Amino acid sequence: MTALEALPPVQESLKQAGLWANKSLGQHFLFDLNLTRKIARTAGVEPGDLVVEVGPGPGGLTRALLESGADVIAIDKDTRFAPILERIAKASDPRLEVHYEDALQTDMTKFSKPDQPLKVVSNLPYNVGTALLIDWLSTKPVFWSSLTLMFQKEVAERVVAAPGTSAYGRLAVLCAAVADAHMMFGVPAAAFTPPPQSGFGGGTSHPQTGARSL
Numbered sequence: 641m642t643a644l645e646a647l648p649p650v651q652e653s654l655k656q657a658g659l660w661a662n663k664s665l666g667q668h669f670l671f672d673l674n675l676t677r678k679i680a681r682t683a684g685v686e687p688g689d690l691v692v693e694v695g696p697g698p699g700g701l702t703r704a705l706l707e708s709g710a711d712v713i714a715i716d717k718d719t720r721f722a723p724i725l726e727r728i729a730k731a732s733d734p735r736l737e738v739h740y741e742d743a744l745q746t747d748m749t750k751f752s753k754p755d756q757p758l759k760v761v762s763n764l765p766y767n768v769g770t771a772l773l774i775d776w777l778s779t780k781p782v783f784w785s786s787l788t789l790m791f792q793k794e795v796a797e798r799v800v801a802a803p804g805t806s807a808y809g810r811l812a813v814l815c816a817a818v819a820d821a822h823m824m825f826g827v828p829a830a831a832f833t834p835p836p837q838s839g840f841g842g843g844t845s846h847p848q849t850g851a852r853s854l
Contacts (some may be wrong), residue, residue: 642707642731643730643731643732643733644703644706644707644728644731644732645707646731647703647727647728647731649671650669650671650698650699650700650703651671651833653698653699653724653727654669654698654724657720657721657723657724662718662720667695667697667718667765667766668763668766668832668833668834668835668836669697669698669700669832669833670700670701670763670827670831670832670833671700671833672700672831673700673703673704675827675831676700676701676703676704677704677707678825679701679704679761679763679788679790680701680704680705680707680708680761681708682788682824682825683759683761683786683788684759684786685705685708685709685710685759685761686708686709686710687708687709687710688709688710688711688756689708689709689710689711689756689757689759690710690711690713690751690753690756690757690758690759691705691710691711691712691713691758691759691760691761692712692713692714692715692748692751692758692759692760692761692762692784693705693712693713693714693715693760693761693762694714694715694716694743694760694762694764694765694772695715695716695743695762695763695764695765696714696715696716696721696725696738697716697718697721698721698724698725699714699721699724699725699728700763701761701762701763702714702725702728702736703728705761706728706732706735706736710735710759711735711736711737712732712735712736712737713737713738713739713751714736714737714738714739715738715739715741715743715746716738716739716740716743717740717741717742717743718740719740722738722740725738726738743768743772744768744771744772744775748760748776748779748783748784749779749781749783751783752783752784757784757785757786758783758784758785759784759785759786759787759788760776760784760786760787760788760789761788761789762788762789762790763790764789764790764791766792766836769789769791769792769795770791770795770811773787773789773791773799773811773815774811774814777814777815777817777818777819778814782818787819788824790827792836793826794807795811796823797823798811798812799811799812799815799821799823800812800815800821800822800823
């Protein structure tokens, strides 16, 4: 058993610390390791990859990404989870680097490296997910090799909407201009703590070759 596998379950760590999700920050946590590992597999995370995760919270998805062998840079403005994330960092040998800052104000290009493509994999905070996606799609040059993100189902449908459909709009146009986007799978609301009002959808985007500037 590895040091990561020996850590207590995420939900137990939260209870021990007396912590909970902050609704004002749009937090909805995933505790199911089978689900977080599925997200990591969907993102194609492999040993040696450099991954950025926004909104790690108590580290459910973080642990799955580290189990995949990636180096993880986590960004979260909520410092309450620092002791839990520090324990995960120590258990990862350490391959986890945590930045306590507002992702909306973070220059993501500072994490990219010429010889190491940057993958963004996140269960995005509910209240800033769309704003973050628009920012990342608009940043030039493109700093990421892929985006694998969890959104509310209706937002995910707007991202991948085809012309002429009711969900088609600015978000779909922007995404199509710079990336090939696909919705990968849905996640029921009951899988989250606390449950959101509707389910989430997970999708992945890869930059288009020769994408035009916006």
